[in-house]
Amino acid sequence: MTTARSQLISVEATPYYHCVSRCVRRSFLCGYDKLTQTSYEHRRGWVEKRLKRIATVFCVDVCAYAIMSNHYHVVLHINKDQAHRLSNHEVVERWLTLHRAPVLIQRFLKSESLSDAEQNACLTIIQTWRERLCSISWFMRLLNQYIASEANREDNCTGHFWEGRFKSQALLDEKALAAAMAYVDLNPIRAGIADTPETSNFTSVKARIKSLRKNQVTAPPLFPFADNPRNNMPERLPFHLADYLELVEWTGQQIRGDKPGHIQSTQLPILERLGIETDSWLNICTNIKKCTLVGSAAAIQTALPLFNRQRRTALQIP
Template structure:
């Protein structure tokens, strides 16, 4: 089946959530132990995570989940054109120049933009409109992310040519069930690949960062102060130094959260708006519950009864486990319940999306 044009499913002016996958060329393990060259490139996973943190702090895009494996990585991203609307011209120019700096320091980090550099953008109405659109554009996020990774890796290997395999894959997630299933699918990738046994041991995943933050929050002030690298009291805002500070919060806090875009109170991410109707602890419990079923023989046992979130969403354990295990094959163009997907149309031509028979049958059995 021919792939859809990106513009048919992606609109930077809308708030949308996408599952993104990007693979290295020819499936080579250029982020891990590569059997062809015999070299180990695990350190590149650190690069990618550092880039994700930087992009999450500059773009008007929420990073919901991620996992980095040896030859590809998964992201769940939410475009936030509504957040861009809260930024003045100076903030738009500053953020863009931190992503695409005109000057870098000795370590290659972007330097604080000068007034002249800011003026070249904020005094050009056409350029401002274009950059505002780019800041909430998932294609620009991926274009610059993959470009920086590829250039750095090629320089390290003293080579040229393509580093990534074709263009990245982008699947829109149109309902809460799809967002939840995809996020769990992404966070459990290392467990499903037999690289890790538990969520907390799944390195370079959003799940591990959330676990680290919960563990750190249980420290006493004395413990926290001792953990400071320089021996001084850390920043007053505990949210700014959390391991998952660059990730979108899990909980939407429906009914209590303020209306509107909810721009972040820290400089680590674009907004403080969650993406699921559950707490962070409930999400991690669901991850652990799902992981035990996906990998029989691991330590622990299945809790009695169904987790409350499954009951609230009307998902049976069988349906849920099939969704998480086979998410990639069930949804190749757009993801969600078949009845929700049937109401969606492509952005440019207004065509209906194809829903695989396997997905219809799965949800039909659970009806």
């Protein structure tokens, strides 16, 4: 039975979510379809470009992403405070970069004389847009609609391109966030289509490494890492970029089982800092896709009421 989105996403519980959208057709989203001998590799660029554009408009930060042959992963951060800080004109400007303006809003922007009823209608519309700008559902909707339209046009067909709903997982603490990001960034390596993070095309980890090599602090518009994680810090990912890269490298080397790809091992200080045992960490990274809540036992117990849930269908991190 489908779970209501209100029971999957709660900003009060956590601003971080791992989302997955999967193609419903036999034909590929991206990559090469051996059956039809057709390459769809160029579509990876569509997804990455659209993802980055929406991220510059929305108050939803992209922490990690990986674009695969028939699905893609994103780890997103809801920045509700940023949405609330936007002026009414800033909200309108952002929303209209992706949509056409209603006549009433056009008049509002031109500072035309409006009646009280028209003013109130404008403010209602703007408030709706403000809420949508920090909505993961709207973020994914605008990403998927655009890609589906482009793919249908190229394939000269109509109908559904994506599964009816994207899947989402709430990441309740730093350990869950790190595990989900590493899982996403390692997708091409585990699938055997890349050997190292720096050669994993259309992933956030490659984008971050590319920027690092250019002596850039971060890879816009990706959510930046904290230079010095601490309490009361500005909104950033709560660990160092260097430690995260070591985490990805080490985890990618360790995971085996039914996944063909791996990379070389390195020591990983971040595991010790987060207090995670090696075996527990490998279990988390292997099974993270199997649930909707990820976090420590205490974090899960605290979050359940915020999602209006009682059952603990969650992946517990020691």
